[in-house]
Amino acid sequence: MTAILFGGDYNPEQWPEDVWHEDVRLMRDAGVNTATVGVFSWSSIEPTEGRFTFDWLDRAITLLHENGIGIILATPTASPPPWFSIAHPEALPTTAEGVRLIHGSRDTYNPAAPAYRAAAARITEELAARYGAHPALRGWHLHNEYGTVSFGAEVDARFRDWLERKYGSLGALNRAWHTTFWSQGYASWEQVVAPQATQYLRNPGQLLDFKRFSAALLLECYQDQIDIVRRLSPDAPVTTNFMLPSWLHYDPWAFASASDLVAVDHYVDARGVEGAAHAAFGADLARSFGGGRPWLLMEQAMNLTMRGGRLLAKEPGAGMRTSLQHVARGADGILFFQWRTAPAGAEAFHSTMVPHVGPDSRVFREVRELGQLLGALDGVASPLGSSTPAPVVTTRVAIAWSADAWWAADSPGLPAPDLDFLPAVRRVHRALWMLGRTADFVRLDDDLDRYDLVLVPSHCIASDAEAAALDGFVRGGGHAIVWYFSGTFDDELHVELGGYTGRFAETLGIRVEELHPLEDGESVALDTGTNGARWAETVRLRGAEATVRYADGPTCGEPAITVHRHGDGTARYVSTCLPDDALAALLEASLAEAGIEPDAPEAGDGLEVVRRSGADGTYVVAINHGATARTVTLHGVDAFDGSRVAGPIELAARAFRVLRAQ
Ligand code: GLA
Numbered sequence: 001m002t003a004i005l006f007g008g009d010y011n012p013e014q015w016p017e018d019v020w021h022e023d024v025r026l027m028r029d030a031g032v033n034t035a036t037v038g039v040f041s042w043s044s045i046e047p048t049e050g051r052f053t054f055d056w057l058d059r060a061i062t063l064l065h066e067n068g069i070g071i072i073l074a075t076p077t078a079s080p081p082p083w084f085s086i087a088h089p090e091a092l093p094t095t096a097e098g099v100r101l102i103h104g105s106r107d108t109y110n111p112a113a114p115a116y117r118a119a120a121a122r123i124t125e126e127l128a129a130r131y132g133a134h135p136a137l138r139g140w141h142l143h144n145e146y147g148t149v150s151f152g153a154e155v156d157a158r159f160r161d162w163l164e165r166k167y168g169s170l171g172a173l174n175r176a177w178h179t180t181f182w183s184q185g186y187a188s189w190e191q192v193v194a195p196q197a198t199q200y201l202r203n204p205g206q207l208l209d210f211k212r213f214s215a216a217l218l219l220e221c222y223q224d225q226i227d228i229v230r231r232l233s234p235d236a237p238v239t240t241n242f243m244l245p246s247w248l249h250y251d252p253w254a255f256a257s258a259s260d261l262v263a264v265d266h267y268v269d270a271r272g273v274e275g276a277a278h279a280a281f282g283a284d285l286a287r288s289f290g291g292g293r294p295w296l297l298m299e300q301a302m303n304l305t306m307r308g309g310r311l312l313a314k315e316p317g318a319g320m321r322t323s324l325q326h327v328a329r330g331a332d333g334i335l336f337f338q339w340r341t342a343p344a345g346a347e348a349f350h351s352t353m354v355p356h357v358g359p360d361s362r363v364f365r366e367v368r369e370l371g372q373l374l375g376a377l378d379g380v381a382s383p384l385g386s387s388t389p390a391p392v393v394t395t396r397v398a399i400a401w402s403a404d405a406w407w408a409a410d411s412p413g414l415p416a417p418d419l420d421f422l423p424a425v426r427r428v429h430r431a432l433w434m435l436g437r438t439a440d441f442v443r444l445d446d447d448l449d450r451y452d453l454v455l456v457p458s459h460c461i462a463s464d465a466e467a468a469a470l471d472g473f474v475r476g477g478g479h480a481i482v483w484y485f486s487g488t489f490d491d492e493l494h495v496e497l498g499g500y501t502g503r504f505a506e507t508l509g510i511r512v513e514e515l516h517p518l519e520d521g522e523s524v525a526l527d528t529g530t531n532g533a534r535w536a537e538t539v540r541l542r543g544a545e546a547t548v549r550y551a552d553g554p555t556c557g558e559p560a561i562t563v564h565r566h567g568d569g570t571a572r573y574v575s576t577c578l579p580d581d582a583l584a585a586l587l588e589a590s591l592a593e594a595g596i597e598p599d600a601p602e603a604g605d606g607l608e609v610v611r612r613s614g615a616d617g618t619y620v621v622a623i624n625h626g627a628t629a630r631t632v633t634l635h636g637v638d639a640f641d642g643s644r645v646a647g648p649i650e651l652a653a654r655a656f657r658v659l660r661a662q
Contacts, residue, residue, distance in 0.1 A: 001378040002615060003033050005138070005296065005333030006371055007069070008353055010035035012060040013044040014342050020060060023340065024067040026359055031371025035064055036298070036335060038074035039144050040106060042123065043081035049119075052126055065136035072335075073131055075225055077120040078144035079106040088115035094152035097197045105346070110150040111217050112158045117224060124225045125232070132233025139236050139384050141298065142225045145243040145265060146218045146250055156193045162213045163192060176492045177205035204411040205493050211407040215250040219258065226258060237385025239263040241298040242289070244282045245422055251403040252289045253443060260385035262290035265299035265337070268322060269307060271315055273606040276625040277430045279322045280438075280608065283329035284429065288401070288441035292391025294382055296333035297326045302363050303351035311349060316362060317654055320370050321623050324656055327374070328610035328621035329438070330392045332381040334374060376640050377658065380614035392613050393438060396452040396596045399428055400459050401441035408461035408493060416517035418534055419485055424458030428483075431583050436603025437591065438610055448473040452594040455587075459486040461493065462503040471507045475567025479594040481586070482508060484535050484575045485515075500537070501573070508573045509543030509564030516554045524553035524576060526560050532576025536560070539575050547572075561586070602632045607651070609634075611661070618661040624651040636661045 007027065012020050027035070037060065038045070046052055061071055085092050085103045091113030094100050101108050109116045124142075131137060167173040170186055179185045184203060186192050195202045195210050226238055237260035242252055244266045256262050266282035268275040286295045302319040304311040323334045340354040348356075353367045382388040406421040425441075432439050440451070444466035448454055454473060459482075462470075467487065474480050487503030488495055496502030500512040516536040518524065523531040527549045536550065539559045543566075546559035564571045570593065578586065600609035606626035612619050619639065624630050633648045636659030645659055 002332075002381040002383050003378055004327065004331075004374045004381045005034040005070075005335060005384070006374045007032040007034035007339070008036065008336030009039050009299065009338035010037050010064075011039070011041070011338060011342075012037070013041055013056060015340070017059070019340075020063055023354075024063055024069065026354060026364075027069055027339070028067055030353070030364070030368045031375050032069060032339075032353075034070050034072060034138060034333065034335065035339065036072040036074055036141055037061065037064075038076055038127070039141065040076055040079045041074075042076035042079055045076060045127075046081065046123055047083075049083055049087055050122075054130060061131065061134065061136055065134070069136070070138040071134075071136045072139050072141045073127060073137055074141040075120070075124045075127060075143055077123065077142075077225070080109050080116065080119065084109075084116075084119060088113065088119075090154070091115040093148060093150035094155075096151055096195075098151070100152075107148045109148060110152060110154060111148055111221050112150065112154040114154075117221065120221065121224055121228060124228045128229045128232035132229070132236065137233070137236050139260075140229050140233065140238045141263070142222060142229065142238060142240045145241055146222060146255070147243060147247065148218075149214045149249055151194050151196050158217065159194050159210065159213050160189050160192050162216065163209065164189065166209070177203055177209075178494070179203070201412040204413060207411065208404075208407055208493050212404070215254070215403065218250045219254055222255065223258060237261055239296065239298075239385075241265045242286070244285060245406075248403060248406050252285075253403070256289040256291070261293065261295060262286055263296040263298040263333075266297060266326075267299075267301055267305045267307070268314075269312065271312070271318070272627075273625050275314070275318065276321065276325060276606065276608065276623070277433045279325045280329065280433050281426055281429045283326045283331065284439055285401070285441055287330035287391070287393060290330075292330075292393070292440070293388055294330050294332040294392055296335065296384075297323075297331045298333070298335050299337035300326075300335075301351050302336060302353060302367065303355070304349055306347060306350050317366070319363075319366055320373065321625065321654065321656060323370055323374070324621055324623060324658070325608065327377065327380060328393075328608075328612050328619075328623075330612065332384065334370070373640070377614075377619070379616035379660070380612070380619060382615045388615070391440075393610060395438045395440055396450075396594070397432065397437060397591070398440045398442040398448070398451040398454050399425055400444050400454065400456045401425060402443055402459065402461075402466075404461050404491065405459045408489060409458055411493065414460075415515050416535060419458060419460065421458045424483065427583070428455050428457045428587075431580065431587055433608070434604055434606075435584060435588060435591070436598050436600065436605075436607065436609065437596075438599070445469045448478060449476070451478065452596055453479045453481075453590055455481050456486050456504075457483040461489045461491060462487045463491040467503040467507075470504060471566075474507050474569040474571045477568035479570050479590055480507070481572045481574060481590055484537060484577075504571075505542070507564070507566055507571045508562065509541065509566060509571070510559075510562055510573055511540040511542050512537050512575070513540055514538035524555070525551040526576070526582075527551045528582070530579055530582045532560060532578060534577040535575070537575040539573070544571075544573065600632055600634070602630065607632060620659045620661055621656065622651060622659075623656040624653060627653050629653055634659055
């Protein structure tokens with residue numbers, strides 16, 4: 001049996017050694033089996049350039065190991081020490097306004113600077129050589145939340161190289177960025193720079209390419225470390241903790257392919273049912289990025305969570321329910337930031353497993369309870385990074401997810417400020433979750449045949465391959481829903497002429513003639529009796545039929561929602577932003593049309609039921625996130641008390657059951 005990893009970031013360098021002994025005692029007491037060490041430890045490991053002080057880390061790792069606690073070893077490269085910025089000022093990050101930053105926080109480095117890359121490689125090499133075969137080592141956590149973007153001379157030089165490789169000629173670059181607009185034609189490569197602060201709107205093509213380039217640069221930094229660690233520590237799986245979306249500085253699909261398994265940090269941003277919907281969103285993304293295989297929740301919070309100004313205080317029991325949601329959706333590890341709350345520093349009020357008040361606390365009692373709970377689910381997890389046959393959760397519904405679509409939707413000069421990718425995708429996922437359905441995320445140019453229903457919200461850019469794949473999917477009998485403005489640009493961010501949404505126009509059987517961004521608070525009536533908001537369009541039918549029409553406004557009488565029977569499948573188009581109930585009804589109708597049955601008919605509205613295959617069988621996790629009791633029909637043997645369940649049971653408010661299916 002493989003245990004589910006349970007524990008969190010552990011920073012013994014922040015504490016006197018007598019506290020370490022209390023730490024391991026409490027860890028054992030709570031069932032903690034894994035500590036992530038070394039994240040941000042650079043100045044404690046290499047206090048001056050080239051002088052390494054591993055003695056404290058040796059003692060900490062030995063103590064953990066002697067107490068049966070494994071380690072995930074991090075490389076500390078997300079936070080170079082002060083000596084680094086003094087010795088290598090050219091390797092500091094520069095903002096788009098040209099301000100050079102200096103140490104004093106974290107992530108203060110320039111990923112394009114050779115001195116940074118060399119220093120990061122050196123400390124990675126030292127760590128891998130010293131601990132790469134340590135018996136306590138479970139895996140590698142390279143860097144922390146890759147995400148630093150810099151400008152400056154080194155970046156400009158690397159950006160130009162990347163562009164030369166991509167375009168081959170300056171003429172091709174000028175065409176792609178449409179530089180005849182506003183006198184931006186480049187006459188030599190030396191004139192090309194990263195899109196920095198300038199007078200008015202920046203060139204959208206240049207900006208999109210810079211995001212792609214910066215993402216490739218971060219992947220290169222990650223790959224530097226992967227190569228070193230795989231050479232010196234070939235048996236330990238390699239990962240890095242993805243920061244789940246609030247910002248996006250790299251392509252998670254590319255990072256996932258470079259990793260042995262996916263690990264994510266996910267902090268829910270609300271209490272109650274909305275927080276649970278957010279946790280499910282993060283978990284489904286993590287599983288999908290990893291191709292359906294098990295993944296690790298590398299960081300989450302038991303209680304107070306940073307989110308700008310006011311910290312989010314989680315309700316009692318939320319840590320337990322969120323953790324179970326993640327296990328249900330494929331996590332083989334439940335880890336926290338961090339083990340013990342520090343008395344000082346920038347995150348002294350972010351919650352941990354051992355709060356400021358100590359173990360005699362509600363939070364630590366829940367940590368202990370969570371340890372017992374996960375300990376009873378030993379049969380779920382597979383050995384870390386093993387190629388367990390995917391997927392651990394099966395669903396026939398997928399939502400299109402692409403870094404390019406996110407970046408393109410952030411372009412300057414779009415017709416409305418609310419065409420953003422993340423809110424649109426999250427809203428569709430939330431609507432499915434409220435209907436009790438689990439979804440995968442998928443790249444449109446991936447294998448869509450695993451799905452019966454593919455949902456495409458806010459996907460304004462589409463490559464030839466993506467457009468062809470969606471078309472093939474529908475022709476082959478699949479069902480799709482595409483939302484407004486999707487497919488408007490090709491992958492050079494040029495509008496497809498002849499009709500908006502043009503990349504998908506043939507699949508959808510429509511021609512979008514005019515865009516009507518609505519004013520804040522404005523709505524348009526639909527002939528179903530409901531209203532659309534934010535956006536409307538003049539949609540002409542070219543093979544599709546109108547299922548809903550506008551009943552007032554600039555497009556009164558014209559199609560609002562269409563369906564195209566195309567090949568053996570159907571493609572629907574939604575040209576306005578629907579309210580929650582109409583969105584739910586549309587999804588329900590499409591799920592029914594695609595013949596997708598729910599896992600549990602009572603699930604939805606905050607009652608979550610997920611079937612997950614584990615190493616030793618299938619588990620059914622049912623969680624009632626709501627404030628009133630719910631009835632749910634389940635079959636199996638309770639994973640904790642061995643009782644048999646066969647039929648409807650009552651699940652109290654905020655209660656859960658985990659059954660082993662028989
Ligand atoms: C991130 C980081 C952690 C910590 C937490 C809490 O996920 O990786 O080091 O800063 O957020 O804010």
